[in-house]
Amino acid sequence: PDFQYILRVLNTNIDGRRKVMYALTSIPGVGRRFSNVICKKAAVDMTKRAGELTPDEVEKLVAIIQNPKQFKIPSWFLNRQKDYKTGKYSQAFANGVQQKLREDLERLKKIRAHRGLRHYWGIRVRGQHTKSTGRRGKTMAATKK
Numbered sequence: 001p002d003f004q005y006i007l008r009v010l011n012t013n014i015d016g017r018r019k020v021m022y023a024l025t026s027i028p029g030v031g032r033r034f035s036n037v038i039c040k041k042a043a044v045d046m047t048k049r050a051g052e053l054t055p056d057e058v059e060k061l062v063a064i065i066q067n068p069k070q071f072k073i074p075s076w077f078l079n080r081q082k083d084y085k086t087g088k089y090s091q092a093f094a095n096g097v098q099q100k101l102r103e104d105l106e107r108l109k110k111i112r113a114h115r116g117l118r119h120y121w122g123i124r125v126r127g128q129h130t131k132s133t134g135r136r137g138k139t140m141a142a143t144k145k
Contacts, residue, residue, distance in 0.1 A: 004051040009062060010094040016051025023050035029079060029093030030065060038064045041071045065093055 007014040012027045024035040039046055042060040044053070053061075064071045068078060068091050075081065075089040080100060082089065084107065092100050108116030118125040124134060 003049075004053075007050060007053070007058065009058060010065065012094060014050055016049060018050055019046065020044055020048050020050050020053065021046055024061065027065070027093055028095075029091060029097040034077065034079075034091070037073055037077065038068075041073065065091065 004016045007016055007023075009024075010027055014023045014026055016023070021032070021035045021039050024030050024038065025032055030038070038061055041064050042057065044057055044061065064073070069075065069089070078089050078091045080090045080092040084104070105116065105119050109120050110116070115125055122138065124130050128134075
């Protein structure tokens with residue numbers, strides 16, 4: 001009876017009209033596969049819409065996202081494996097995803113790694129060719145006549 005059109009879960013607004021599994025993917029750091037596993041572990045009916053979830057079902061989903069290892073989700077399933085600082089396996093989600101990415105890039109820049117420098121210069125990082133592509137975004141200095 002009480003259908004919620006928008007749920008607030010882990011600092012993210014979730015569309016209540018979508019199916020549970022797909023609604024959860026709007027949380028950064030939660031993809032379709034991870035979402036599927038979360039729903040199965042929480043024993044949530046996959047045919048339900050997100051707006052039909054009871055508050056304790058939502059709590060259970062949040063608990064699993066926050067510490068997946070305690071709910072027997074294997075470490076190879078997690079998106080933050082062997083963290084550089086702690087050496088732990090964890091799932092980064094919500095604001096943590098951007099934070100971790102920023103920390104990693106800062107580390108690469110600090111140690112003057114090739115990847116870090118390319119990020120700093122704002123050019124392609126993953127070995128793509130740049131002679132002829134990707135000319136629109138950047139302004140080139142002293143273009144050829």
